[in-house]
Amino acid sequence: MPNLSTLDRRHFMSGCAVVAGVALTSSGRAVAQESKPLPAYVDWKRPEAMIVHSNNTLETRREAFGTSLLTPEDKLYIRNNITAPSEAIVKDRDAWEVSIEGVAKPRKLTVGELKQMGLTTVVMVLQCSGNGRAFFDHKPSGTQWQVGAAGCVSWTGVPLKTVVEALGGPAAGAEYVTGTGGETMPAGIDPKTILVERSVPIKALDSIILAWELNGEPISLAHGGPLRMIVPGYTGVNNVKYVKTVNLSEKPSDARIQASRYRMVPLGEKAGPDDPSVWEMEVKSWITSPLTTAKAGEVQITGLAFGGINAIEGVEVSTDGGKTWEKAEFIGPDLGRYAWRPFVLAANLKAGEHLIVSRATDSEGRVQPRDMKPNASGYNHNGWLKHGVTVKVS
Numbered sequence: 569m570p571n572l573s574t575l576d577r578r579h580f581m582s583g584c585a586v587v588a589g590v591a592l593t594s595s596g597r598a599v600a601q602e603s604k605p606l607p608a609y610v611d612w613k614r615p616e617a618m619i620v621h622s623n624n625t626l627e628t629r630r631e632a633f634g635t636s637l638l639t640p641e642d643k644l645y646i647r648n649n650i651t652a653p654s655e656a657i658v659k660d661r662d663a664w665e666v667s668i669e670g671v672a673k674p675r676k677l678t679v680g681e682l683k684q685m686g687l688t689t690v691v692m693v694l695q696c697s698g699n700g701r702a703f704f705d706h707k708p709s710g711t712q713w714q715v716g717a718a719g720c721v722s723w724t725g726v727p728l729k730t731v732v733e734a735l736g737g738p739a740a741g742a743e744y745v746t747g748t749g750g751e752t753m754p755a756g757i758d759p760k761t762i763l764v765e766r767s768v769p770i771k772a773l774d775s776i777i778l779a780w781e782l783n784g785e786p787i788s789l790a791h792g793g794p795l796r797m798i799v800p801g802y803t804g805v806n807n808v809k810y811v812k813t814v815n816l817s818e819k820p821s822d823a824r825i826q827a828s829r830y831r832m833v834p835l836g837e838k839a840g841p842d843d844p845s846v847w848e849m850e851v852k853s854w855i856t857s858p859l860t861t862a863k864a865g866e867v868q869i870t871g872l873a874f875g876g877i878n879a880i881e882g883v884e885v886s887t888d889g890g891k892t893w894e895k896a897e898f899i900g901p902d903l904g905r906y907a908w909r910p911f912v913l914a915a916n917l918k919a920g921e922h923l924i925v926s927r928a929t930d931s932e933g934r935v936q937p938r939d940m941k942p943n944a945s946g947y948n949h950n951g952w953l954k955h956g957v958t959v960k961v962s
């Protein structure tokens with residue numbers, strides 16, 4: 569099952585039943601957050617870094633991001649819409665086949681063959697469209713993600729465009745890139761109701777990667793190995809794990825996950841085909857330290873900022889709930905348009921309660937809004953106020 573390096577990263581903590589940590593309510597107050605034990609298929613995650621919402625939903629604790637440019641795989645969030653396939657599919661990774669359709673010469677290619685067709689790396693924020701759902705006032709149902717259904721990781725693979733060109737280019741009329749997940753469909757259920765099959769506009773073909781490495785190692789099964797379709801700048805759901813078909817299709821998928829789920833639906837309404845799909849990500853940032861308490865005097869306030877589909881341009885921090893702002897400094901190298909940048913502001917904090925917030929701006933001049941307009945399912949929250957933290961300084 570796991571390779572040697574995965575074994576190195578394993579933390580045999582299965583005896584550790586419940587982990588407690590600090591979480592923040594939507595008002596920014598800290599509460600103790602209980603967590604279930606790690607599910608067996610991801611028992612190599614760092615238990616102290618994760619909030620286990622369920623078997624299929626684990627988020628990174630806010631304090632666990634630290635100031636790292638890249639999120640280690642053993643701290644990266646997990647979201648499975650259905651049960652992951654068996655470990656058998658990563659036994660012989662190079663033998664995994666993906667069917668490329670909607671091209672002049674459609675055919676199946678193994679990962680081994682893809683590896684000889686081209687090579688590139690992208691550093692990218694992977695973020696669930698439901699990240700921040702817990703901050704909506706209307707209490708949408710679904711996993712109550714705070715900030716940790718996101719991470720910044722590097723993906724290595726072949727540009728999809730290179731593969732498509734090698735197969736004679738897109739078929740006439742191609743409008744979408746549709747990726748299908750390799751989960752086994754249980755008998756007795758209409759596959760379209762649970763199949764993870766997502767379509768993105770064909771313009772994304774310029775940046776899509778068929779990836780076999782995450783942070784320089786073979787992608788674990790949990791994160792989509794042996795092969796994952798990576799769509800930089802698009803929300804998590806569009807990044808199809810264990811991808812088995814890539815189709816340059818005329819129409820978007822009619823699977824439920826595309827046809828009616830994962831759409832920006834006005835409150836109180838039912839999803840319709842005209843409601844926008846969750847595709848491109850918006851500019852966003854949040855504070856990572858301090859989160860609860862600090863000593864009066866100079867404090868290094870840190871956080872993470874990214875532009876989503878655009879590059880991040882700058883970020884400001886306020887220690888008075890948004891009345892006054894100061895420009896923060898990015899830390900370390902710029903890892904590209906789709907990566908996040910850790911930031912720091914040295915602030916002189918006086919004793920008392922401070923509502924610390926951050927507000928990012930992308931390369932197109934789009935600024936994080938104060939409030940996120942609610943939508944039925946609680947997607948894409950990037951409002952800076954609710955992402956703030958109340959810190960007791962003494």
Ligand SMILES: Nc1nc2c(c(=O)[nH]1)N[C@H]1C(S)=C(S)[C@@H](COP(=O)(O)O)O[C@H]1N2
Nearest residue numbers: 645646647648649696749764791804805809
């Ligand atoms: N095949 C497949 N791909 C999938 C999913 C899935 O359940 N199956 N979940 C999607 C969703 S909703 C998200 S947020 C991301 C989560 O990726 P991660 O578990 O590697 O963090 O994968 C996406 N791709």
Ligand SMILES: [Mo]
Nearest residue numbers: 696697804805
């Ligand atoms: Mo997601």
